[in-house]
Amino acid sequence: MLEIKNLSKKYAEQTIFKNLNLTIADGEVLTIVGPSGIGKTTFLRIVAGLLAADTGEMQLNGQDLDLSGERTGADVGVIFQDFNLFPQFTVKENITLAPIMVNKAAKNDANDLADQLIDQLGLADQSNQYPFQLSGGQKQRVAIARALAMKPGILAYDEPTSGLDEESTDRVIGVIQQLKSQGVTQLIVTHDLQFAQAIADKTFDFGTDVER
Template sequence: MSTATTSAPATATDPATTPSTRGLVEITKVRKSFGATEVLKGVSLTVEPGGVAVIVGPSGSGKSTLLRTINHLEKVDGGFISIDGNLVGYEVRGNRLHELRGKEILKQRTEIGMVFQNFNLFPHLTALENVSEAPVVAQGRSKDEARRRGLELLDRVGLKDRADAYPRQLSGGQQQRVAIARALALDPKILLFDEPTSALDPELVNEVLDVIRELAKSGTTLIIVTHEMGFARDVADTVVFMDQGQIVEQGSPEHIFTNPQEPRTRSFFSKVLEPAFNI
């Protein structure tokens, strides 16, 4: 197992100091490099339980990398991440962080649902089988229970009538909605969305965004990386603007979109927002 370079947080895994919450995300001074390129430069961010944080910024700013560190798809080089006070991907030994074993990391990931850009459905499984597979394998649920829950979730995303269809028989928007249902199947504390509409034809974008809008009202913590600025303004509690591996500015949608304080934030939005949007 690898050892992180950062000293362990004093209370991150102490249940006595952890409030009773579900879906509290705390990102503390996270650093990540790929070779000589530092992609995340000491990023800190807190998302409250049930909050909706939308991360925006130019390509290459570190948005997707940050998202992938939250469920340990990318290992951090420094800093740490905790969910409900429990470290993600690491445990404390002495005053150091040591990476968890693979089985323990997979168990943690059952609490962190993720929806990718390119759906990542199993092509040989039907929509229902894609949704019901993980609860059986990862949580030991019965096939009948997983199937019932899978049908409920497909109904929730408007696809119950396509339960027996294979991914190749579904549009891109329908595949992404199946992927969202699959992420919900494990009853996660947190849902991560990495540019969920970027691979879709324009006419299919809204059907996916409408599902996410409904999820935003459900009380599950959502962290969304997107380039859809109107959607970000509509759904977010907090908008986070990133550039060059750092959080430049964060705040309410009203603050970020209509009265940003940082010159870099103003410059970015002056180029990506429609003139009538920023009133």
Template sequence: MIELKDINKSYGNKKVIDHLDLIIPDGQILAIVGPSGGGKTTLLRTLAGLETAESGTFLLDGQPFDPSDTKQDQVVGVVFQDFQLFPHLSVLDNITIGPRLVLKEDKETYLKKARNLASLLGIEELLDNYPFQLSGGQKQRLAIARAMAMDPRVLAYDEPTSALDPELRQQVEKLILDLKADGVTQIVVTHDLVFAENIADELLKVEPIS
């Protein structure tokens, strides 16, 4: 379980996160919804250690942790809105680059993990392909596999249905719910309230701070 206590974040004089308390139980889906400027992505980036909170405490299973500490195991893995795949690397190499270079796993371990994740996410036939050869939905599955390969406690998505047609949105819904059935704890940042209500165990509605 991840717990946030009294988290605050500002950009200059602009308060973005104000004394936030939040609990994210293991195996559940939290959807963070609200308009642009409400702090959804900032909260996600702060949880992932890509932004630093000015004050407050982060707890993992009751023990304090610093999301920005690169020397500890990754707690939150992010699937970015634009995927941020490496175009010059194959699907397999995109999945394995983190476990190989950051986690320092041996070849047998990271290859087995990559193949298992590719099978779980339905891209096992695409391991030799490159990102430009993939559809939007396949790129998203690859981005999820790459994030999961780092063994995070929580998988987080920034606007996963942005610019997707209704059929692809339903596929993303199913994928997120399938991962929940496998015990994956997930955070979804979205402006799409209907999508959020379809997948979430809990909704956190945020608004810009005046």
């Protein structure tokens, strides 16, 4: 369970949000919706530990998470809008790199987990391909597999269907629903209301539900 209490963030004199409270239950899919530029990605970056909050608390499964913007570890796995895959590495290498380099996993164990995730996400035919050879939907699934390889407590997505065609969007919906059935907790920032309705257990509207 992710619990956020009294989270606040401002830039100079502009308050992005204040006293934000939110709870995401284990295995739940929560969508964060609202128009562009309203602070959704700022919020996601704070949850991911990439940006400092001004005030507030955040706990994942009862453990405090650092809100200084300098968090280490992979408690929150993030799938970025532009995927951030390493172009010089194959799909499988992209997935195994962080477990080996950051978590110090044995290479055989990292490869075994990568093979499981590749199979689970329908990427077997792309395992030895490079990012430039992949479609947008395939890159999205590789990014999800890479995040899952770090065994996070929660997955967070930034606009996961941005730039995807209808078929790729449907495939991403299927992956999110599949992960939900496996008990994976997921937080998804999106401006696509139709997509949000297709996947969400709960929806949090950053345009109306946030104090500023």
